[in-house]
Amino acid sequence: MADPLFGRVAIVGIGLIGSSIARKVRAQGLAGHIAIADANPDALAEAERLGLGDSYAASAADAARGADLIVSCVPVGAAGSVAEEFASVVTPETLITDTGSVKASVIRQMLPKLPYPSRFVAAHPVAGTENSGPSAGFAELFENRWCIVTPTEETDRRAIELVSAFWTGLGANVETMTPEHHDLVLAVTSHLPHLIAYNIVGTADDLEDVTQSEVIKFSAGGFRDFTRLAASDPTMWRDVFLHNREAVIEALGRFSEDLSALQRAIRWGEGDMLFDTFTRTRAIRRGIIDAGQEVDAPDFGRRPATRDGSAAEEKGEGNRRNAADRKQAR
């Protein structure tokens, strides 16, 4: 175990992301003391029960007092009010970062509240699951994922280095870009996919000719893949869409245009256009697998549940072959 990077780390908001950070900070010995704050008493009690930190406080200021690093892990819409809460206890040495999925808005909300704005380094780990709350986190969440750091021109260079080192310590790869570019990229790789997933699941729930029981029974035809994203935390995602409005609406406009073109091709029986589109999209999955951001196993490596309820072992010829292919590809 390395020397701790920080004496006291305050984690404000102990949901999926905050609790995953707490676990990994502990596992890696990145801090001498982990102070946890959450305004929700149930979440705080659960964090304490799970032993995620060394101290627990309802108030962000109490956790942040004396901290070398404050990590804000609250929904994007709460960024400003949380900064206001702990602003009174920060010193010129306190390093501040966050984990919000939208960056320009978070910076706009937080900077005016902070007495030493150059010490705030906005960041976003591109990782998560559909589960939420303190018990949903796990130490490996950030392993081999990307954390995007989005400093402004005013941000202190040494602060950027320390926050980057923190994320490297948590297992992530670090990339730096402007907040505005971050918001464009994530609109496409994260926000639009969630919106589409929520929408298609909502649409399927509302039909008259097809019952909900049919949707559930026959979901293995493809629909079930969308339900994972559509089970994500509603508060977090409401805030993301409200705070990255322009980029999401722009990406959605592109998506809808392209969908109209596909619909037209179906209506007019233009098989070649469909075939070309469906061929082109295969390459991207390969790229994502090669980049280590996806598993190289059919069906996400899902283990089908057998009738007795246990997970089936991978034993088919196809799976053996796929394992062999994976080895060869390395």
Add this chain to the structure above:
Amino acid sequence: MADPLFGRVAIVGIGLIGSSIARKVRAQGLAGHIAIADANPDALAEAERLGLGDSYAASAADAARGADLIVSCVPVGAAGSVAEEFASVVTPETLITDTGSVKASVIRQMLPKLPYPSRFVAAHPVAGTENSGPSAGFAELFENRWCIVTPTEETDRRAIELVSAFWTGLGANVETMTPEHHDLVLAVTSHLPHLIAYNIVGTADDLEDVTQSEVIKFSAGGFRDFTRLAASDPTMWRDVFLHNREAVIEALGRFSEDLSALQRAIRWGEGDMLFDTFTRTRAIRRGIIDAGQEVDAPDFGRRPATRDGSAAEEKGEGNRRNAADRKQAR
């Protein structure tokens, strides 16, 4: 092992579905002889190399001659021509079924070619992966999945029973409905999801402000979930959309309407509408998990790849807890 249900089973088309059937028929001893046909010489040679059958033929008629059951596993657009190929060798006793993802069109294509139309029982196993070809199949593919049987008023009762028994023997649950209702249900649970997935991946590939490399690197934010369906076989899916045109366009119309409403809510900052929609969609995933059609593990149970390339073991507190929850739920 039970007595074989059939003497000779002919599988016409040895892709993902045909080769999974061949493997399971063998494993369960459902047939005395497995005859495999594929017009593609490479696929046929691969099937032979894998030892999937007892005999191999380029022509559907050669495989089907003397068969007690013919299973057509070709893309939906080829249903009519394949029926024409083997029509000359069928007898009044030959049972015929298929596995196409669209049912009304397949029935329209095949029935006029068959000398004993009452012996044709259209069926559709709602199962698959994004991989294709003879080596992609595996015997467990249909385990605990649904196979929808869609007889018409002319279909022989005993034929329906035998085809249903065949699918039960392959591990599936059998449900019966009209071809038209099947096509409506699958438009929602399978065809629309594939179209949406192909479309969003295509959109992301076409942007100017966001590079393909960025889409790949930051795909763990949600985008990667869509790439699995968008890596599915282009020929198969082109045919599905061309042959279930009306139902797909109808489902797409609903989807687009609902998406416009979400877009409007984002534009006007209607957070409550977003929150309500995102809350409602959570329940459907729970239903799908409870119905045994999805795994109850975060992230589809994906094992994240660690830096050394091996799959990480599940060892986080969250994963332990989830395993405990699963046990309690039983």
